[in-house]
Amino acid sequence: MTVSGTVQQNDDRIFGVIRKEWIQKYSTLVALVLIFLVFSITVNRFLTPLNLLNIMQQISMLTIVGAGLTFGFAAREMDLSVGYTVGLAGILVPLLLTWGVPLPIAVLGGLGAGLVVGAVNAALVTLVGVPSLIATLAVGSIIFGINYLVTGGRAIYGSLPAEYLWLGQGRVFGIPVLAFFMFGCVAVAWFIMERTIFGRYVYAVGGNQKAAELSGVNVRLYRAAAMVVCSLFAVIAGTLLAARLGSGQPNAGENYLLDGLATVFIGMTMLRPGTATILGTLLGALFIGIINNGLNLMGMDTYIQSIVKGIIILVAVAIVSRTTKLKLL
Amino acid sequence: MKISLTDIVMQYPGTRALDAVSANFRTDEVHGLIGENGAGKSTLMSVLSGSQRPTSGQISLNGRELALRSPRDAMLNGIALVSQEGSLVSSLSGAENIMLGEEPRHAGSVIRRNHLNQQAAKLLETWFPGIGIDLGAQVGSLPMADQKVIEIVRALRGDVRLLILDEPTATLPSREKERLWSIIRSLPQRGVGVVLISHFLSEIFALSNRITVLRDGRHVGTLNASDVSEDHLVDLMLRRTGGQTSDEQVTTRDALGTEVLAVTNWRVGRIAIPAFTLRAGEIVGLIGLTGSGHFGFARSLHNPAGVLSGTIAINGKPASLGGPRDMQRSGIALVPDHRMENALIGEWDLRENLSMVHPEHGSRGLGILSMTKENAETARIFKLLNVKAHSPRQLLSSLSGGNKQKISIGKWLYGARDRYRVMVFIEPTEGVDIGAKKEIYAEMRRLAATGMGIIIASSDLLEIEQVTDRVIPFVAGKPGAEITRNDFSEAAFIAAMSGGSQ
Numbered sequence: 001m002t003v004s005g006t007v008q009q010n011d012d013r014i015f016g017v018i019r020k021e022w023i024q025k026y027s028t029l030v031a032l033v034l035i036f037l038v039f040s041i042t043v044n045r046f047l048t049p050l051n052l053l054n055i056m057q058q059i060s061m062l063t064i065v066g067a068g069l070t071f072g073f074a075a076r077e078m079d080l081s082v083g084y085t086v087g088l089a090g091i092l093v094p095l096l097l098t099w100g101v102p103l104p105i106a107v108l109g110g111l112g113a114g115l116v117v118g119a120v121n122a123a124l125v126t127l128v129g130v131p132s133l134i135a136t137l138a139v140g141s142i143i144f145g146i147n148y149l150v151t152g153g154r155a156i157y158g159s160l161p162a163e164y165l166w167l168g169q170g171r172v173f174g175i176p177v178l179a180f181f182m183f184g185c186v187a188v189a190w191f192i193m194e195r196t197i198f199g200r201y202v203y204a205v206g207g208n209q210k211a212a213e214l215s216g217v218n219v220r221l222y223r224a225a226a227m228v229v230c231s232l233f234a235v236i237a238g239t240l241l242a243a244r245l246g247s248g249q250p251n252a253g254e255n256y257l258l259d260g261l262a263t264v265f266i267g268m269t270m271l272r273p274g275t276a277t278i279l280g281t282l283l284g285a286l287f288i289g290i291i292n293n294g295l296n297l298m299g300m301d302t303y304i305q306s307i308v309k310g311i312i313i314l315v316a317v318a319i320v321s322r323t324t325k326l327k328l329l
Numbered sequence: 330m331k332i333s334l335t336d337i338v339m340q341y342p343g344t345r346a347l348d349a350v351s352a353n354f355r356t357d358e359v360h361g362l363i364g365e366n367g368a369g370k371s372t373l374m375s376v377l378s379g380s381q382r383p384t385s386g387q388i389s390l391n392g393r394e395l396a397l398r399s400p401r402d403a404m405l406n407g408i409a410l411v412s413q414e415g416s417l418v419s420s421l422s423g424a425e426n427i428m429l430g431e432e433p434r435h436a437g438s439v440i441r442r443n444h445l446n447q448q449a450a451k452l453l454e455t456w457f458p459g460i461g462i463d464l465g466a467q468v469g470s471l472p473m474a475d476q477k478v479i480e481i482v483r484a485l486r487g488d489v490r491l492l493i494l495d496e497p498t499a500t501l502p503s504r505e506k507e508r509l510w511s512i513i514r515s516l517p518q519r520g521v522g523v524v525l526i527s528h529f530l531s532e533i534f535a536l537s538n539r540i541t542v543l544r545d546g547r548h549v550g551t552l553n554a555s556d557v558s559e560d561h562l563v564d565l566m567l568r569r570t571g572g573q574t575s576d577e578q579v580t581t582r583d584a585l586g587t588e589v590l591a592v593t594n595w596r597v598g599r600i601a602i603p604a605f606t607l608r609a610g611e612i613v614g615l616i617g618l619t620g621s622g623h624f625g626f627a628r629s630l631h632n633p634a635g636v637l638s639g640t641i642a643i644n645g646k647p648a649s650l651g652g653p654r655d656m657q658r659s660g661i662a663l664v665p666d667h668r669m670e671n672a673l674i675g676e677w678d679l680r681e682n683l684s685m686v687h688p689e690h691g692s693r694g695l696g697i698l699s700m701t702k703e704n705a706e707t708a709r710i711f712k713l714l715n716v717k718a719h720s721p722r723q724l725l726s727s728l729s730g731g732n733k734q735k736i737s738i739g740k741w742l743y744g745a746r747d748r749y750r751v752m753v754f755i756e757p758t759e760g761v762d763i764g765a766k767k768e769i770y771a772e773m774r775r776l777a778a779t780g781m782g783i784i785i786a787s788s789d790l791l792e793i794e795q796v797t798d799r800v801i802p803f804v805a806g807k808p809g810a811e812i813t814r815n816d817f818s819e820a821a822f823i824a825a826m827s828g829g830s831q
Contacts, residue, residue: 197688197696204685207674214632214663214671215685215740216654275676 024323028269028316032287039294046297053176059289060182061086061237061244065256066263066281067189068233073264073276074193075226076206077125077132081140082234082260085117086253087147089238091156094248098158106164107239114235117143118228125227126220132227140257147250156248168243181240185233190278192229202226203275262288262309265316273323287312330356330391330490330522332377332408337386339372339546346372347383348546356490356522359513361537361554363527365566365788366619368543370526374493377524378410379403407490411480413499413526419469424449426468427483453482456519457512474505478512485521492516493524498532510536528620530559530827542566563618563827567790568819586610588645589750589782590630590661595639597629599806602639607751607782612773614793615786617803618826624666626803627753627786631656631663644750657686660750662741664734666759672737673725680707680721682736683743690744710739713746715768731765734758738772752776753784758792770796790822804828 040047065082072079089110096106117139124135170177193199204212205222213219237256242248266287267280288309295305332354339347347369354360364370375381377388379397388395390406397403400410417426424446425432433444449464462475471479477497484492494513498506513536516523527533533540534554541551542565549565586609595602600622607613615623629636633650641648648659665671673682680703684691691703707721714735718728725736734757741749754773758766773796777783787793793800794817802809802825809825 195698195700197692197698200681200684200688200698203677203681204674207677208670210670211672211674212685214653214665216657217685218654272676 024273025270028266028287028319029283032283032290035287035294036290039290039297043294043297046294051293051297053174053179055286055289055293056179056182057176057244058293059285060176060178061241062256062259062263062288063182063282063285064185064233064237064240065260066267066285067185067278068230068237069260069264070189070193070267070276070278070281071202071226071233072132072230073268074199074206075202075223076209077223077227077230079121079136079227079230079234080133080257081117081121081136081143082230083253083255083257084140084143084147085114085231085234086238086241086256087250088113088117088143088253089235090242090245090252091147091151091248091250093164093239094156094158094160094242095150097160097164098156103161103164110235110239111232114231114233115228117235118231121231122224122227126224151248151250153250155250157246160243160246164243165246166243168240168245178240178244181236185236186278186282189233193278198222198225207275258313259288259309262313262316265313265320269316269319269323274320284316332491332522333387333389333392334373334377335387335389337373337376337388338384339369339376339381340384346546347376347386349386350543350546350548352541352548352551354491354522354524356520357517358538359517359523359525359536361525361527361533361540362543363530363533363540363562363566364543367545368566369546370543371495372546373543374410374495374524374526377403377491378408378493380410404487404489407488408493409484409487409489409491410493411477411484411495411497413496415476415480415500417468417476417480420467422466423462423464423468423471423475423479426479427452427464427486429483431486449482452486453478456482456485457515460512472505473501474509477501477509481512489521491522491524493526495526496528497525498527498529506532528618530562530618533562534559544568560824560827564820564823567823567826586780589643589780591642591645592630593640595626595629595641596637597625597633597635598637600625600629600803601806602626602808605801605808607784609750609780609782610777611799612777612783612785612797614797614800615784615803616788616790616793616800616822616826619788621803621826622806623786623801623803624755626808627755627784628663628665630751630753630784631661657749660748662686662749662752664738664741664752664754664757666756668733668737672740673733675726676724678722678724679711679716679718679728679736680704682725683707683710683739686740687744687748706743710736710743713742714739714772729762729765730760731762731769734761734765734769738769746776747779747781749781751782751784753786755786756789757785757787758789766792790819793822794819800825802826 045051065086069079069082092113093106093110096109097103121136121139124130125132167177172180193202201217201222202225204217205219209219238253241252245252263281263284264276266284268274268276270283271277271280291308291312292305295308334350334352336349336351337347338345338349350369350373362370372381376383379400379402382398388397395406397406418429427449428445433441433448435441446464453460453462453464457478460478462471462478468476468479481492497513498509501509513523513525525533525536537554539551540554540557540562542549542562544566588606589609590607592602592605595605615627617623632653633656634652636650641650643660649655669675684703688698691698691706693699693702704721710716711718716732716735716739718732725733728736741752758769761769773783785793785797798814800812800822802812802822804826809828812821812825
């Protein structure tokens with residue numbers, strides 16, 4: 001049955017639509033500002049330059065992981081292995097450094113590991129045909145095992161070069177080096193997603209796979225590429241994380257899965273509702289970072305933080321699912 | 330017993346799916362219901378089976394008015410529907426499917442398996458003695474015909490007097506059809522009337538006592554199967570009511586260009602085309618009843634994934650069969666039907682949608698998009714196809730059907746208008762208003778004039794008559810004798826589509 005013709009549109013209706021769109025686009029942003037204001041007023045030491053820089057430092061790795069996940073989400077692929085991939089790089093790079101490998105080579109080694117993980121995920125999804133949710137869950141379990149096998153469950157300490165530690169702990173003009181990395185990664189990711197043919201195709205594959213295929217887009221290639229990019233961002237975050245911690249910890253990356261997904265989901269509620277965008281993810285990371293930081297300063301238990309975060313994720317996903325046609329599987 | 334539908338109207342926003350349709354069905358007959366896609370068959374049956382309430386009109390049983398608010402209401406009044414897609418749980422056994430939702434239970438909630446199997450077997454034996462279906466096996470592992478029988482038995486579980494079968498044999502291999510046919514024939518003798526929806530006219534003839542024809546949401550006739558010919562039925566299904574005539578004629582070009590497309594021994598599924606050629610500047614129409622293969626053939630030229638055998642040459646050069654990407658590189662473009670599923674992204678803006686096939690034309694190189702170039706290119710397409718939009722950043726979903734279709738066409742003209750040698754259109758004006766239709770036809774002619782070959786597979790015969798130079802009718806997967814412009818007439822099309830040659 002073809003349904004043709006336009007529904008009569010009067011001014012009321014158009015304004016109604018605009019208002020609804022506006023609420024959809026900006027309600028999360030308004031919530032973010034409100035939370036910021038509430039913390040500023042009620043929490044001591046929240047609104048200080050030192051603490052704000054601190055928040056920036058705290059969210060930088062999360063934002064980088066989130067940016068990677070955004071590529072996956074844009075192509076409608078989920079990566080549940082990111083947390084362990086962060087951990088993998090966080091072990092591998094310090095390990096190479098303690099063996100005396102020069103810093104640039106060690107960093108390349110970390111990127112190489114990301115490439116391998118991404119390629120395995122991508123091959124499972126696009127060549128074997130395993131849904132990404134399951135494939136990356138299994139791959140994550142494998143990486144988890146490797147992380148603990150390699151380290152024997154112990155942290156990798158030792159003579160890490162000062163230049164490496166500077167990446168995670170240093171400051172330039174008082175601004176954490178990590179923040180530069182964060183903004184650098186966000187800028188690059190934004191540019192790729194919004195201003196290149198590659199990004200356009202990643203979005204096309206996720207937006208309407210059938211239409212993309214019939215427009216001659218190599219659907220498999222872009223699904224695979226999105227997953228590889230996701231792993232690459234995760235290893236960048238892992239490399240920086242170990243530098244910040246000053247050691248390689250096998251369990252250090254584990255929080256980044258849930259928090260990373262949260263940033264993307266929160267981001268999907270704004271700007272282009274239902275679509276994962278880099279700027280949305282950045283705002284999502286800010287959201288998570290401010291809440292974590294504020295609750296911390298209030299002296300809240302980390303378990304309570306976990307509950308709060310769970311609720312935030314549920315609310316964000318509920319908003320996205322109800323207002324748009326969110327489909328992840 | 331008689332069930333009557335009187336003046337059923339179903340109004341959707343912008344379209345009237347059923348326009349005062351009346352029909353009556355009896356329990357001692359198989360009643361064929363036919364019409365092309367969109368004629369209103371499914372809507373009418375969803376009204377009769379309680380899943381949709383009509384805007385107005387009455388349903389009555391032996392003169393008593395019925396209010397069917399849900400499929401359950403219909404069921405309680407003895408009306409059941411077996412849908413086309415099937416509704417079996419493939420991991421359960423036949424017996425479990427038959428008794429689904431009415432499993433015999435112990436006092437608690439434990440299912441009495443023996444009873445269940447016995448009851449299912451008894452039901453099957455009562456309705457279809459000696460049919461020999463293994464009710465213990467998982468339904469998914471049974472032949473398609475057996476699955477249909479199980480669905481029918483489940484529908485007959487209650488006190489059903491009228492069974493609606495929507496395309497019951499569409500998914501069946503031909504050897505299994507006969508079996509189901511004899512089952513369908515036997516039902517009226519048991520006091521169960523059948524309403525049979527089918528695209529296969531031969532099936533309608535083989536089974537029906539009476540036949541009702543719908544067209545464009547209207548009832549155009551109910552006839553006794555014994556005194557109507559197949560040609561006459563097709564005529565009823567397709568002939569448009571007076572008033573519309575083809576007002577624009579194509580100027581026939583006597584000098585056609587070189588051959589841009591040559592297909593030989595092409596086989597896709599049941600479709601077989603010994604030879605097909607298309608010349609530069611030519612517009613060829615493919616017509617046929619639903620399921621006759623004209624759409625499948627058109628689609629396979631751009632996406633030959635399902636092609637079993639055949640060769641294709643584009644512009645004289647043999648092309649290897651690959652995916653859509655490869656065919657595009659060889660010079661074939663496709664403007665598909667169901668544009669929101671197959672061509673466009675509703676949440677994207679117009680600029681992004683237009684760039685989907687050739688984003689490189691909005692780029693200064695290195696794969697980097699230039700918003701200035703993209704906007705300029707988008708504006709050019711807007712102007713070329715007269716797209717009514719206020720901004721390149723407007724969301725696609727906000728456009729009307731006609732403008733969406735222009736975007737779907739514009740994708741292929743982005744950057745360069747003459748990149749392709751062959752453009753295939755499937756249902757090019759489905760859901761498109763009259764004004765936009767004319768503009769789309771004009772663009773097709775202009776494209777042909779640039780030396781492109783154009784194929785239009787359409788069920789809109791008026792469109793075919795207005796735009797094409799010659800027409801190839803498809804019957805049962807095979808192309809029939811071609812009809813040239815001088816012989817164009819609706820009667821000729823209809824006769825060719827029904828396979829009649831008189």
